[in-house]
Amino acid sequence: MAVAASYSLLPFHHHHHQASTFNFHYLSRPHSRFSTRFSSPNLRRQIHASATDFLDPILSIVQPLITTEVVLFSCPICYEPLIRKGPPGFNLPAIYRSGFQCNKCKKTYSSKNIYLDLTVTAGTTEYTEFQPTRTELFRSPLVSFLYERGWRQNFNSSGFPGPDEEFEMAQEYFKPSEDGIIVDVSCGSGLFSRKFAKSGTYSKVVALDFSENMLRQCYDFIKNDESILLSNLALVRADVSRLPFSSSSIDAVHAGAALHCWPSPSNAIAEINRVLRSGGVFVGTTFLRANSGILRAFLQRSVTSSYNYFTEEEIADLCRTCGLINFTSQVRQSFIMFSAQKP
Ligand SMILES: C[S@@+](CC[C@H](N)C(=O)[O-])C[C@H]1O[C@@H](n2cnc3c(N)ncnc32)[C@H](O)[C@@H]1O
Structure with missing residues (x-):
């Protein structure tokens, strides 16, 4: 099953920020599409290059180790568990940098903003719906x-x-x-x-x-x-x-x-x-x-x-x-x- 996620890693060493000012803008955005680029030598080189940043206690939380796991979340359409690709850990930075995909319908979900959008309408480009x-x-x-x-x-x-x-x-x-x-x-x-x-x-x-x-x-x-x-x-x-x-x-x-x-x-x-x-x-x-x-x-x-x-x-x-x-x-x-x- 080709569910490898692709997301770019910002060169963390360009940003020496303090824990208290930790900001998601410093983090890379996860791509919403899954692809096989995950295994590219280029990405692996980037992962290696940022290894020194593990010294930073905050960044070690979002260390660019990529895991594939079935997570707590399910697809709002199928109710099937989502598969997650991204850094391990259940916390805001790790989830922000992860891509999610339904095991069944293959729809992908991600954190375009700082939250993970798991509404049925996540990903619409034309359609909008109004609630009461x-x-x-x-x-x-x-x-x-x-x-x-x-x-x-x-x-x-x-x-x-x-x-x-x-x-x-x-x-x-x-x-x-x-x-x-x-x-x-x-x-x-x-x-x-x-x-x-x-x-x-x-x-x-x-x-x-x-x-x-x-x-x-x-x-x-x-x-x-x-x-x-x-x-x-x-x-x-x-x-x-x-x-x-x-x-x-x-x-x-x-x-x-x-x-x-x-x-x-x-x-x-x-x-x-x-x-x-x-x-x-x-x-x-x-x-x-x-x-x-x-x-x-x-x-x-x-x-x-x-x-x-x-x-x-x-x-x-x-x-x-x-x-x-x-x-x-x-x-x-x-x-x-x-x-x-x-x-
Ligand atoms: C009055 S606020 C309550 C916030 C907080 N829980 C509290 O105790 O103060 C009601 C919240 O319900 C949310 N809400 C309304 N419709 C919803 C829906 N269909 N699904 C999830 N949340 C909804 C609103 O966005 C709003 O944040």
């Missing part, structure tokens, strides 16, 4: 920029305890998933993904969102923090209704303040169920709809708000109909944190 306003809003550069600079703090007035306390609460629910793989679906600018990565509780942390600009913000918050930059964290663009993982491969799924933003909560939770392993835990937070009256529901959904708010009973019902069990919740004003488990 509640999803599109967060794709804007301005909202993404403001999100952790005031926007999120506003949630406190609705009863949200704030990131630190929400993180502690979520960690309690995730006890059965310790040392496992956690996916922060709809991570936004990554305020929880960073905490999950820093906690050292998980073997792998995937910060996943549909918004390109949120993922860029996420990287901006991470790039100057070496302890996160080089931790077991990946930045992935994907749709929560089409998660790029094999069935039963994930130990924990977190979705902070996101259910009300999703195009289809039922497709999303069915998909979360699919990727969770047996016993795996899903924890989400959202704003509750105060009143379950039909007129209120109608108004809220069609006129006054583009968000989708639910009652606690609706969320419990949704989790149950999507096959999850052991629903629990904690409510404070409009804030709800709920958890459910894969049977």
